[in-house]
Amino acid sequence: MSFDHLLSLVNHVPLAALDALSRDLWRAAGEGALTDAQAQALAEAIHGRRRPRAQASAVSLGGLAVVSSRKPPEAAAEAPEASSGQSPGQDPRPWSYFPPKRPQRSPDRARSLERRRTLAASGPLPPKLACRFTTGELAVLKIVADSFVAGSQCTLSIPEIAARAGVGQTKARLALRIAQNLGLVSITERRVQYRPNRTNVVRIVSPSWLAWLARWTAPSTAVRPPAAEPAALQDRGYSSLQTTGVVGRGEGSLLRSPRNQGFTRKGVKSRTTWG
Template sequence: MFHATMAAAIDGARTLAQMDELSRQVWQGHGGGALDDVQAQALAERLHARRSAIREGIVPVGIPAGRVSLFSPRRNVTSPDKAMSRDRRRLLASSGPMPPALASHFTTGQLAVLRIVADEIATKGVCGLCIDAIAARAGVCRRLAQGAIRLAEGDGLLTIEERRHQGRKNSPNLIRIISREWQAWMRRGGRAKAGGRGCKEVHPTDTPVLNSGKTEASGRLRELPTRQGRSHGSGSRPSSRVAGRAKAMR
C-alpha cells in the first residue's frame, strides 16, 4: 500500500522541492519497515528518473539566447603598464609581508598578493576585497591571485569564507589569517611603523631643540669679541716695535 502511494506521488510531482520531500519519505519508510530493500530501490530509481525529467523541463528566465548565464561574461583585465606592475610586485614582495620561514614557500607574485591581503586584515580585521581588486593592487593576474590565496589556505595560514547567493551575484569571500606566527609578525611590523620599541621620536623642528641650538650659538657669538681682543682689544699693551714706530713718526 505504501509503495503504491509513493509511486503515484513521484509520478505526479512537478518541482524539485517535492522530489526532495518524497525522497525523504521513501527512506523514512524504509527505515520504519514499511518498505523492503527491493521496493526502496525501485522507488529510488523512479525518483532519479523523475527528477531528471523535471530538470530538463526547467527553462531559465531572463537569460538571453545563446548565453549560459544571466550575468555578463567576465572580461580579461590586463595591466596597462607591465613594467609598473612588475615593480609593484617586487616592492610588495620585498616589504616583508610574512615571516621568512613562511615566505620561502611563495613566489614574488604570490607574496605581493598576500601583502595586500595582510594589509587589509591589519586595517579592518578581515579582507573583503574582491579577487579583481586584490590582483590589481598586487600587479598580478586574477588566476595568480586566486592560486596564492588557495595555496596559503592549504598551508593552514588563513581561512576563506565563501558568501554565495542563489539567483544573484555572489559576495566577495572573507579572508582571515589564523597563523599565529604570521599574526605576531604583523603586530611587530605595526609597532615598527609606529616608531619602534624603546626609541623616542624627535622631530627636527622641535621647539626645545631649536631653542637650545640658538642659545648655544648666541653664547659662542658673545664670546668671540673677548677671544679676539688680543689683537684689537683696548686693554692690552702695544709691543716695543709699535712703540718705536710711533716715536719715529713724531
C-alpha cells in the same frame, strides 16, 4: 511525486533549485513513479528553464504542454551566428543572474611586473614561510596582509587583490588557496542567494605571521624629553634651554640661521661667546 506536481515545480521554482529538482525527478523515475517518456519530458523542461533565450516550443505529451528549448528550423535560420559571436552548432550561453566575466588585463605589463617584484621583496612573510611561495603569490599575500593590518580582516575582492598585486586573478586565487591549505589564513565565504556573493573575509591566523606583522607595524617610540644640561655649562652661568631652542637672558639662539648656515659671533659684556 506525480508528473503534474513535478511539472508545476519545474515551471515555478527558482533557477538555483533546478539541480535538486532534477535529482528528485530521476530518483522518482528510478523508483517507477514516472515513465521514461515523462522523465525525458521533464528533463527537457528543466533544460528549457535554464536557457530562456532559446525560443520555446510546445511539445505535446498526453495532452500536457511541456516547455522545450528547441528552436524551430525557421527561427534558427533567421538568427545569424556571427552576431552572437558563436560558431555554428554551438549552443547559446545558459542564462545566469550574473553578467559575463570580462578578462582583466594590465594596461602596462612592465609596471605590473615592477610592482609585483617590489611587493614580494618588501618581506610580507617570515623567511621560513616566504620560501613556499612564488614572487606573484608573495605580492598577493602582501596586499592581504596590508588590508588585515588596517582593519583586522581583508574583504577585498579577487579582482582588486590581483590588480593591486600586479598579477592575474588565477594567481590571486591560487595564492590564497595555498595559504589556506598551509594554515596561514582563514577564508570565510559570504554567499547570497539569487544575487552575487559578497566578498570573502580573509583573516591571518598563523602565529609566526602575526608576530612578523606585529614586529614591522610596532608603534613609533615616544618623543624623548630634552636631556639635562651638563654641569659645566650650568657652572659657567648659562641658562637652561627652553623647548623652543632659545637660550635665556637674550644671548641668541643655538639654532642655525637659514641665511648664514652657521653660528653667529656675539659679544656679551667683556667676554666673547658663540651664540
